[in-house]
Amino acid sequence: MDRVSAHFPEAVVERYVDRAGGAWAVIHADSLPKVAAFLKNDAELEFKLFGSMDGVDRLHLAENDPRFEVIYILYSLKRREHVRFKVRVSEHKLVVPSLVPLFRGANWWERLTWDFYGIRFDGHPDLRRILLYEEFQGHPLRKDYALRDRQPLIPERPIKDIFRGPGTSGHS
Amino acid sequence: MANSHSIEAQGHNPDTDGSLPPEGSELDAHLQSKHMVINMGPSHPATHGTVRLKVELDGETIVKIDPEIGFLHRGFQKSCENVTWTQCLPYTDRLNYLSAMMNNFGFLNAVEKLIGLEIPERAQYIRVIGSELHRLTDHLTCVGATGLEMGGFAPFLYGMEARELIQDRVTELTGARLTTTFGRVGGINRDLPEGWADKVLRTLTRTEELLVEMDGLLTGNRIFVDRTKGTGVITAEDAIDFGWTGPALRACGVDHDLRKVQPYWVYDRLDFDVAVGEHGDNYDRYLVRMEEMRQSIRIIRQALDTIPAGPIIVDDWRIALPPKPEVYGTIEGVMAHFKLVMEGIQVPPGEVYDATEASNGELGWYLVSDGRGRPYKCHVRAPGFPVLAAVPHIIEGKMLADLIPTFDTINMIGGEVEQ
Numbered sequence: 408m409d410r411v412s413a414h415f416p417e418a419v420v421e422r423y424v425d426r427a428g429g430a431w432a433v434i435h436a437d438s439l440p441k442v443a444a445f446l447k448n449d450a451e452l453e454f455k456l457f458g459s460m461d462g463v464d465r466l467h468l469a470e471n472d473p474r475f476e477v478i479y480i481l482y483s484l485k486r487r488e489h490v491r492f493k494v495r496v497s498e499h500k501l502v503v504p505s506l507v508p509l510f511r512g513a514n515w516w517e518r519l520t521w522d523f524y525g526i527r528f529d530g531h532p533d534l535r536r537i538l539l540y541e542e543f544q545g546h547p548l549r550k551d552y553a554l555r556d557r558q559p560l561i562p563e564r565p566i567k568d569i570f571r572g573p574g575t576s577g578h579s
Numbered sequence: 580m581a582n583s584h585s586i587e588a589q590g591h592n593p594d595t596d597g598s599l600p601p602e603g604s605e606l607d608a609h610l611q612s613k614h615m616v617i618n619m620g621p622s623h624p625a626t627h628g629t630v631r632l633k634v635e636l637d638g639e640t641i642v643k644i645d646p647e648i649g650f651l652h653r654g655f656q657k658s659c660e661n662v663t664w665t666q667c668l669p670y671t672d673r674l675n676y677l678s679a680m681m682n683n684f685g686f687l688n689a690v691e692k693l694i695g696l697e698i699p700e701r702a703q704y705i706r707v708i709g710s711e712l713h714r715l716t717d718h719l720t721c722v723g724a725t726g727l728e729m730g731g732f733a734p735f736l737y738g739m740e741a742r743e744l745i746q747d748r749v750t751e752l753t754g755a756r757l758t759t760t761f762g763r764v765g766g767i768n769r770d771l772p773e774g775w776a777d778k779v780l781r782t783l784t785r786t787e788e789l790l791v792e793m794d795g796l797l798t799g800n801r802i803f804v805d806r807t808k809g810t811g812v813i814t815a816e817d818a819i820d821f822g823w824t825g826p827a828l829r830a831c832g833v834d835h836d837l838r839k840v841q842p843y844w845v846y847d848r849l850d851f852d853v854a855v856g857e858h859g860d861n862y863d864r865y866l867v868r869m870e871e872m873r874q875s876i877r878i879i880r881q882a883l884d885t886i887p888a889g890p891i892i893v894d895d896w897r898i899a900l901p902p903k904p905e906v907y908g909t910i911e912g913v914m915a916h917f918k919l920v921m922e923g924i925q926v927p928p929g930e931v932y933d934a935t936e937a938s939n940g941e942l943g944w945y946l947v948s949d950g951r952g953r954p955y956k957c958h959v960r961a962p963g964f965p966v967l968a969a970v971p972h973i974i975e976g977k978m979l980a981d982l983i984p985t986f987d988t989i990n991m992i993g994g995e996v997e998q
Contacts, residue, residue, distance in 0.1 A: 425929060425930050425931050425932070426692065426693050426694075426695060426927070426929035426930070426931055427692035427693065427695075427931045427932075427933060429931065429932055431930075455819050455820065456819045456822055456823075456824070457820070457821070457822035457965070458822060458934075458941070458943065458960065459822075459932075459943050459945070459958070459960035461945060461958040463947060463956050464956075467949065467955070468949055468955070478932075478945060478958075480932055480943065480945070480960070482941075484819065484833060484835055487840045487841070488841075489932065489934070491932055510820060510822070511817075511820050511821055511969075511972070512820060512821040512822030512965050512968065512969075514968060515964060515965070515967075515968040516964075516965075523656075536649075537648065537649060538648060538649035538652040538997055538998065539649060539652065540649070547654065547657060548656055548657060554657060554661055
C-alpha cells in the first residue's frame with residue numbers, strides 16, 4: 408500500500424491497521440479501477456488472485472456517513488500476502504466502478520453485493536441477483552431490512568410449535 | 580427406391596425435411612442438430628446439491644451454460660449478525676457438513692484474531708487433528724462420488740467405508756456425526772476421549788488400505804482416465820483470475836497452500852508436502868485430492884505423536900465459560916456464566932479478514948465487531964463460490980458428458996456457496 412500511496416496520493420483517503428495487523432486502505436470510488444489495475448499489473452506486487460469482496464452497511468455504527476462500504480481482498484502469489492482495501496459510498500449515489508474488466512472473478516461477487524446491499528456496479532456485464540430470486544423486493548443484508556421480513560413465492564402454511572430462528576417471537 | 584418412396588408417402592415432415600439423406604446413404608443415421616435448452620437440476624443426481632444449470636446444447640456440444648444458485652440460501656450472514664459470537668458456531672458447521680470442524684475452527688480463528696487471543700497449545704493440536712480428519716472425509720466423499728458418476732460403484736463404497744470409520748472417531752470426539760460445533764472461542768469444547776488416539780491410528784491404517792484400493796480401481800482405469808484426462812481444463816492464469824484456491828488451483832500447477840504460506844495453529848511444526856498438479860484438468864484435480872488425503876494422514880499421525888498435555892481452553896471467564904464447580908459454587912462463576920450466555924463474548928470493536936485452508940480452498944472471514952456481544956458483520960468467503968463461477972468459462976464449447984466429471988472434481992458445496 409506504500410507503493411499505491413506513492414503512485415496515487417490523491418486516491419487513498421485513509422490508511423489504518425486492523426486488530427489482527429492487516430493493513431487497510433480506503434480508496435476513492437473514482438480511482439478504484441486505476442488502483443486495482445496497478446495492484447494487479449505492477450511487477451513487484453502482482454495481486455492477481457481475486458480473493459473476495461462484500462458490502463458493509465454501517466447504519467448502526469458510530470461513523471455511519473457514508474453509509475455503505477465495499478471491501479476487496481486480493482492475494483498475491485508472488486508476495487504471499489493479502490491486500491485489503493475498501494471503498495465508501497453514500498446512500499444517494501450507490502454506484503461503484505466494476506472490476507469485472509480487470510478480474511473475471513469479480514463477476515459473481517459483484518452480483519452478490521448488488522443482491523444483498525443494492526450497490527450497483529458501473530460496467531458490470533450482467534448485473535442481476537444471484538442468490539435471491541428476481542421478484543425479491545429490497546436488499547436483505549441492509550440493517551434496516553427486518554430479520555423477520557419474509558417474501559415467499561408460494562404462500563406459507565401455518566406451522567405450529569416451530570421456532571423460526573433467532574431474534575423472533577417464536578411464532579411463525 | 581423403395582425407401583425414398585416411403586418417406587414421400589408420409590407427407591411433409593418439418594423435422595426431417597431439408598436433411599433427407601442423399602441417395603444411397605440410408606445407412607447413415609440422421610441426427611438432429613438444432614439448438615436446444617435443457618435444464619439440469621435444480622435437483623440432479625450428478626450435481627451434489629441444489630444448483631440449476633441452464634444448458635444450451637448444439638447436438639452434444641455445450642454452447643452456453645448459466646448456473647443458477649440460491650436454492651439453499653438461508654441467510655447465513657443475517658442470522659449470524661443477530662446472535663452472539665458463540666451462537667454463530669452451529670451456523671458455520673452447516674456451511675459444509677462434511678468438514679464442519681474446519682469451518683468452525685476457521686471462524687473461531689478469525690474471532691480470536693479480532694480479540695487478540697492466543698489459544699493453548701493442546702487446543703491448537705486438537706484443531707489440527709480435527710481439521711485433517713474432516714479434510715479426509717470431505718475428499719473421500721468427493722473422490723468416491725467422482726468414481727461413482729464415472730460408473731464405478733466399488734470405489735464409492737470403499738470411500739464410504741473409510742468415511743464412516745473416520746466419522747465414528749469424530750462422533751467419539753465431538754458427540755455429533757456431521758454438525759459437530761466442537762470449537763469454542765479460546766479453545767475447544769472438550770479434551771480427547773481416553774484411548775481415542777489409538778483408535779484413530781488404527782482407523783488411519785485402514786483408511787490407507789482403502790485408499791490403495793480406490794487408487795487401484797480409478798487411477799489406471801481406462802474409462803475413468805478417458806473421461807477425466809483432458810476434460811474440464813483451466814489454465815493457471817485463468818484459475819487465478821477467477822480467484823480459485825485449494826486443490827482446484829493446485830491442480831493447475833500453482834504451489835499455494837495457506838497451511839504453508841501463512842501457517843496458523845501448529846502447522847509450521849508438522850512435516851507435510853503440498854500436492855501440486857500440472858494440467859488443471861479433472862484427472863489432476865482427482866490426483867491432488869488423493870495425495871492430500873495421504874498428507875492428511877501423515878499430519879494426524881505426527882500431531883497425535885507430539886501433542887502436549889495442558890489446558891484446552893483459555894482460562895479467562897470473559898471468554899470461556901467457567902468450570903461447572905465454580906458456576907455452582909461461587910457467585911463470580913454464576914455471574915460470568917450468566918453474562919456469557921445472555922450477552923455473549925464482548926469482542927472489542929474493530930475488523931479483521933482472516934483465512935484458513937479448508938478442504939476446498941481458502942475459507943476467509945471478514946468480521947466487524949461494534950464492541951457488543953454480536954457480530955456486526957460476518958462475511959464468509961466460501962472457497963466453492965469462485966470455483967463455481969468459472970464453470971461456464973471451462974465448459975462452454977465442450978461436450979455435455981464433460982460437465983459431469985468437471986462438476987464432480989471442482990466439488991461445489993451448496994451450503995457454503997449459497998450461504
